[in-house]
Amino acid sequence: MSLKHLxxxxxxxxxxxxxxITHEFDAVSSFFWRATHQQIYRELAALAEDGLxxxxxxxxxxxxxxxxxxxxxxxxxxxxxxxxxAGSPPRQTDPLMIKFFSGELGGIDELRNQLRLAxxxxxxxxxxxxxxxxEHYGEPVAEMPRWKQCIYLTxxxxxxxxxxxxxxxxxxxxxxxxxARRS
Amino acid sequence: MSLKHLxxxxxxxxxxxxxxITHEFDAVSSFFWRATHQQIYRELAALAEDGLxxxxxxxxxxxxxxxxxxxxxxxxxxxxxxxxxAGSPPRQTDPLMIKFFSGELGGIDELRNQLRLAxxxxxxxxxxxxxxxxEHYGEPVAEMPRWKQCIYLTxxxxxxxxxxxxxxxxxxxxxxxxxARRS
DNA sequence: CCTATCTATGCACCAAGTTGCATATGAACT
DNA sequence: AGTTCATATGCAACTTGGTGCATAGATAGG
Numbered sequence: 291m292s293l294k295h296l297x298x299x300x301x302x303x304x305x306x307x308x309x310x311i312t313h314e315f316d317a318v319s320s321f322f323w324r325a326t327h328q329q330i331y332r333e334l335a336a337l338a339e340d341g342l343x344x345x346x347x348x349x350x351x352x353x354x355x356x357x358x359x360x361x362x363x364x365x366x367x368x369x370x371x372x373x374x375x376a377g378s379p380p381r382q383t384d385p386l387m388i389k390f391f392s393g394e395l396g397g398i399d400e401l402r403n404q405l406r407l408a409x410x411x412x413x414x415x416x417x418x419x420x421x422x423x424x425e426h427y428g429e430p431v432a433e434m435p436r437w438k439q440c441i442y443l444t445x446x447x448x449x450x451x452x453x454x455x456x457x458x459x460x461x462x463x464x465x466x467x468x469x470a471r472r473s
Numbered sequence: 474m475s476l477k478h479l480x481x482x483x484x485x486x487x488x489x490x491x492x493x494i495t496h497e498f499d500a501v502s503s504f505f506w507r508a509t510h511q512q513i514y515r516e517l518a519a520l521a522e523d524g525l526x527x528x529x530x531x532x533x534x535x536x537x538x539x540x541x542x543x544x545x546x547x548x549x550x551x552x553x554x555x556x557x558x559a560g561s562p563p564r565q566t567d568p569l570m571i572k573f574f575s576g577e578l579g580g581i582d583e584l585r586n587q588l589r590l591a592x593x594x595x596x597x598x599x600x601x602x603x604x605x606x607x608e609h610y611g612e613p614v615a616e617m618p619r620w621k622q623c624i625y626l627t628x629x630x631x632x633x634x635x636x637x638x639x640x641x642x643x644x645x646x647x648x649x650x651x652x653a654r655r656s
Numbered sequence: 657c658c659t660a661t662c663t664a665t666g667c668a669c670c671a672a673g674t675t676g677c678a679t680a681t682g683a684a685c686t
Numbered sequence: 687a688g689t690t691c692a693t694a695t696g697c698a699a700c701t702t703g704g705t706g707c708a709t710a711g712a713t714a715g716g
Contacts, residue, residue, distance in 0.1 A: 291701075291702070292566070292568040292571050293702080293703090295568070295571055295575075296571045296574070296575075299571065299574060299575035299578055302575075302578055303575075303578070307664075307665090308664075308665065308666090309663065309664050309665080312664095321570065322565070322566060322567060322570035322571075322574070323566055323570070323571070324564060324566070324703090325703080326703080326704065326705080327664095327665085327666090328666075328667085328668095328703095328704080328705080328706095329702080329703065329704080331664095331665065331666060331667095332666085332667095335666090350663085350664090352663095352711075352712060352713095353662090353663050353664075353711080353712080354663060354664040354665070354709095354710065354711070355664075355665085356663085356664060356665085357664085357665080369575075369578070369579070370579065373572060373575070373578075373579035373580070373583060373587070374579075374583055374586075374587075376587075376590045377568050377569055377572075377587065377590070377591065379594055379598070380566060380567040380568065380569070381507060381566075381673085382505070382565070382634075383475070383505065383506055383507070383563060383564075384505060384563040385475040385478070385560045385563065386560055386563070387504065387505035387506070387627045387630070388475050388478055388479045388482065388505075388506070389556060389560075390623050390624070390626055390627045391479070391482060391501070391505070391623065391624055391627055392478075392479075392482035392485070392486075392552075392556070392623075393619070393620070393622075393623030394619050394620040394623060395482055395485055395486070395552070395556075396552070396553065396556035396557075397556070398619065400556060400557055401623070403557075404556070404557075404559075404560065407559045407560070408560065411562055415562070431648055432648075432651065436576070436577050436581065437576070437577040439576075439648055439649070440573050440574065440575075440576035440577060440584070441573070441574055443573055443641075443644075443645045443648060443649075444570045444573045444574055446641060446644070446645075447570070447638070447641045447645075450637045450640070450641050451565075451634065451637065451638075453637075454633045454634060454636075454637045455630070455634075457633070458626075458629060458630045458633050461626075461629070462626045462629075465614055465615075465622055465626060466622070466623075466626075468615065474671070474672070476672080476673095490694075490695090491694075491695065491696090492693065492694050492695080495694095507673090508673085509673080509674070509675085510694095510695085510696090511673095511674080511675085511676095511696075511697085511698095512672080512673070512674085514694095514695065514696060514697095515696085515697095518696090533693085533694090535681075535682055535683090535693095536681075536682080536692090536693050536694075537679095537680065537681065537682095537693060537694040537695070538694075538695085539693085539694060539695080540694085540695080564703085657716100658715105658716085659714100659715085659716080660713100660714085660715085660716100661712100661713085661714085661715105662711100662712085662713085662714105663710100663711085663712090664709100664710090664711100665708100665709080665710095666707100666708080666709085667706105667707085667708075667709105668705100668706085668707080668708100669704100669705085669706085669707100670703105670704080670705080670706100671702100671703080671704075671705095672701100672702085672703075672704095673700105673701080673702075673703090674699100674700080674701070674702095675698100675699085675700080675701095676697105676698085676699085676700100677696100677697080677698080677699100678695100678696075678697075678698100679694100679695080679696085679697105680693100680694090680695095681692100681693085681694100682691105682692085682693090683690100683691085683692085684689100684690085684691085684692105685688100685689080685690080685691100686687100686688085686689080686690100
């Protein structure tokens with residue numbers, strides 16, 4: 291289960307609160323993950339219960355109290371063990387593919403409409419990723435520190451995926467449009 | 474929930490048993506979906522309970538009895554309604570990206586090892602998809618019937634994704650290797 | 657006053673996915 | 687006989703993701 295390990299990694303980099311992690315996810319989720327605050331708090335509690343994290347309660351003025359989590363040695367070990375495991379193939383599912391699979395049943399015109407809607411969403415996502423790249427990754431990769439290179443590479447995969455999706459979408463629309471003219 | 478709709482689509486194309494659907498998934502999952510027989514039977518029962526499918530029990534000789542499901546008018550309506558809905562962005566998560574994100578913590582050598590393992594899996598998947606293409610989609614797309622074009626397009630996206638992933642993997646390995654030589 | 661936003665945390669329930677286990681018959685192989 | 691595979695169906699428990707709702711204090715705006 292990978293949310294657990296992403297949280298361990300974040301806390302290992304810097305002791306953090308659930309609130310901070312939630313906000314980090316709002317940024318990171320642009321690339322490669324998504325989690326709600328409910329999930330994050332739930333997981334933090336479980337990790338602390340299992341001894342992989344510990345927390346210190348901190349009182350604040352004019353703000354609610356907060357819990358700052360840090361990683362334990364047991365947590366570091368668990369992370370390293372997971373890191374060295376061979377992963378299993380990620381689940382890659384997209385309901386739009388069901389719509390394509392059942393395109394004749396649902397209707398080709400509606401399918402093309404669905405494709406247009408999805409295309410707009412993917413374009414918006416590509417623009418967001420490009421904005422992140424422009425804002426944070428202006429220097430040549432060879433000049434980036436190691437940690438930054440690694441993150442940069444996750445961004446590059448996100449960008450490449452969006453671009454290939456858009457190319458595929460345009461090709462699909464051409465294929466479907468040709469048939470439409472014929473009938 | 475999309476498994477439900479994929480099942481509706483399959484049953485709409487041809488009345489089917491849970492066993493047949495499970496086997497269809499084993500093939501379809503190569504492209505774009507995955508489901509266990511437990512899920513499928515669970516969903517079939519729910520769809521029948523809700524009146525979207527009906528079934529006829531059939532006795533067989535030297536084989537267990539089977540249930541052949543077919544779609545009801547209510548099921549067709551539900552499918553059409555879903556088909557016309559704007560979908561939400563698919564969840565795209567890959568634990569390998571967490572490993573990249575936390576590459577310095579986990580170790581660059583191990584990260585490159587993980588990349589190699591993943592690369593082998595993606596290459597195998599690409600070969601499988603290419604074999605499907607060669608076996609079933611030899612003719613030009615313009616000559617395919619409409620239903621076949623739609624399925625062909627799902628395959629093309631699968632192929633394009635795998636290819637772009639492999640390009641990204643090779644680029645990433647080069648970036649990580651350069652740093653390795655430097656340190 | 658009310659509403660909205662921010663900081664900060666959390667309970668509860670449901671949905672969807674995963675895994676283990678099960679029944680039963682028949683055929684083929686060791 | 688036991689094992690394996692195929693046909694065919696299904697229960698149960700747990701995990702992981704999603705959604706709704708909640709508490710509490712402070713600040714700003716209508």
